[in-house]
Amino acid sequence: MSGHAFDEAIALTPGSDGSWLGATSPAYANMVGPFGGITAAQALNAVLRHPQRLGEPVSLTVNFAAALADGPFTAQVRPARTNRSTQHWVVEVLQQGQTVLTATVFTALRRQTWSATEQAMPAATVPADTPLPAHAGRVEWFNRYEMRFVEGYFPAAWDGQDHGMSRTRLWVRDAPPRPLDFASLTALSDVFYPRIWRRRASPVPIGTVSMTVYFHAGAAQLQATGTGYLFAQAQAQAFHNGYFDQTAQLWNEAGELLVTTHQIVYYKE
Amino acid sequence: MSGHAFDEAIALTPGSDGSWLGATSPAYANMVGPFGGITAAQALNAVLRHPQRLGEPVSLTVNFAAALADGPFTAQVRPARTNRSTQHWVVEVLQQGQTVLTATVFTALRRQTWSATEQAMPAATVPADTPLPAHAGRVEWFNRYEMRFVEGYFPAAWDGQDHGMSRTRLWVRDAPPRPLDFASLTALSDVFYPRIWRRRASPVPIGTVSMTVYFHAGAAQLQATGTGYLFAQAQAQAFHNGYFDQTAQLWNEAGELLVTTHQIVYYKE
Structure with a gap:
């Protein structure tokens, strides 16, 4: 047991019907849910915990079909298709019998091939020279991450001025540090405050x-990244009638692109 | 009835149990499936055809869980969650009782808000000045699209040289032209030949x-785009042990970003 808040938050216990039981975590509370x-x-x-995973x-x-209520949830997980070395999963998370989340996951046994990072990590000050924000986060989950902003910190004033671009770059890792794995990398893929x-x-x-994560690393590479910082970059490409997108990348300190990730986000005006 | 090959290809008939029956189309045949x-x-x-769609x-x-066999398929469609103005769908396509595709779709009643294209359309020669390829496509579906490549046409020689980048830019529309809608825009989002x-x-x-499409346009905007060309751009960000990603954008001739789209693609070496 690491005793890390992240491990406690993602803990699941097997239900009687093959489903998994979990609960929301106060340590990762957002403004709503x-x-x-x-x-x-x-x-x-x-x-990841499913015995049939390949x-x-x-x-x-x-x-995200609905804001999760604080409390327990049930995760139903089903391998919709199992091929020789790949597998397609369908996931549904329920609270009080209502669907609050749907997901699809693709897993694979990878073979070593020619590989390359085409989207290079931007030049930036090293983590040690990138200051921490002076104030704690206004929402609890923000305090679970060490964020050192290189560019695009929160606006200095909420004055409604159109800044014309939405990019943010930062160094980030779990706080306290925790060795990187697929679960924590997934959470880190959503670490950016809203582009709008x-x-x-x-x-x-x-x-x-909706949020999509593509993993460009295997478990060994994540293990090698360990508790090092990730360089994380996010930007919107379009804002249109209530929904904007976000495209983001996360590299390790060695400049390996570990994740490319995208989301579409509702906004109210 | 338009009689267009695209409309024939996506035609569905209602099954007895709420599912939809369709079939693969020879007009859109690929190398396999x-x-x-x-x-x-x-x-x-x-x-789109579901009576409960919001x-x-x-x-x-x-x-894409398996290569589709030529012939009929069944599509099972379920609204997993219906909110006041949004809806989350789960889709599964089967052939011979086996899952060949899983999908999730999010639909919404949009309200008019402040909107902006942040990822601007790159400068390019206009479609009329961008030549058509001299040869017909080697696969049938390629002939269903008018593609005028601005940059990154097929390599001049399959010599295995690492070109160091994977970007392609082209003007594209259905051939023969067909007024744009959500279905055709979805197909157009996959029009790029493999980045590797x-x-x-x-x-x-x-x-x-897996392929994700974010729509940054409503039906009226697609209707206004009509049979005009789309400017389409695609590039990989990472290639890693058998899988590469592709990030792409499609603008209309007015420079409005209609779609941002992403996929993860298996490759063999």
Whole structure:
């Protein structure tokens, strides 16, 4: 037992019918309900812990169907298709018999092949020279991460000015540090504050609707990354009538692109 | 009835149990099985035609669990969660009782809000000045699209040289022209030939595993785009042990970003 808040948060116990039982974690509370990243990690964990799982996660899509209520949930997990070296999973998370999340996961036994990072890590100050924010986060989950912003910290003033771009870059890792794995990398993929807040300097209500994570690393590479920092970059490409997208990348300190991830986010005006 | 091959390809008839019956289309045949874009459009169409559908598609993720065999399929469609103005769908496509595709779709009634294209359309020659390829496609579905490559056409030689980048840019529309809608835009989101062929000048076996489409336009905007060209751009960010990603954008001639789309693709070496 690591005793780390993250491990406690994603813990699942087997239900009687093959489903998994979990609960939201106060340590990862957001403004309403839990941090989406921890919910995504819980959904992935239900696949990772499944006795029939084949290989490692390559792709994950999580759809947030409703804000989770604080308390227990049930995760139903089903291998929809098992091929020789790949597997397609369907996940549904329920509270009080209502669906609050749907997800699909693709796992595979990978073979070693020619590999390359085409999207290179941008040049940036090293983590030790990148200051921590002066204030603690206003929401609890923010305090579970060590974030050192290189560019695109929260706007200096919520003055509603259109900044014309939405990019944020930061060094990030779990706080306290915890060796990287697929579950924590999933949560880290959702670590960015809403792009519309950055773009318009206005903290409008938002909610992630769907998030996709592509893993470009295996377990050994994550283990080698260990408790090192990740360089994380996110930017929106379009804002349209209540929904904006976010495209993001996470590299390790060695410049290996571990994850590319995308989401579509509701915003209210 | 338009009589267009696309409409024939995505046609569905209601099954007795609420499912939809469709079939693969020879007009959109790929090397093995059908063009993935047409399969994705069929899956979306099963939601679009559902009597309980609320609003327009905002997000779609399609997982290709197995190569479709030529012939009929059944699409099972279920609204997993219906909120006041949004809806989460789960889709499963079967052949011979086996799952060949899973998908999730998010639909919503959109409200008009502040909107912006942050990822601007790159400068390019206009479609009329961008030549058509001299040869017909080697696979049938390629002939269903008018493609005018601006950059990153097929490598001049399959010499296995690492070109160091994988970007392709082209003007594209249905051939013959067909007014744009959500189904055709979904298929167009998969119109790019495999990024690893471009990057490494080597036509290795590939297969898309999962594809996500975010729609940044409503039906009226697609109608206004009509039979105009789309400017389409795709690039890989990472290649790792058998899987590479692709991130892509499709703008209309007015420079409006209609779709951002991503996929993860298996490759063999």
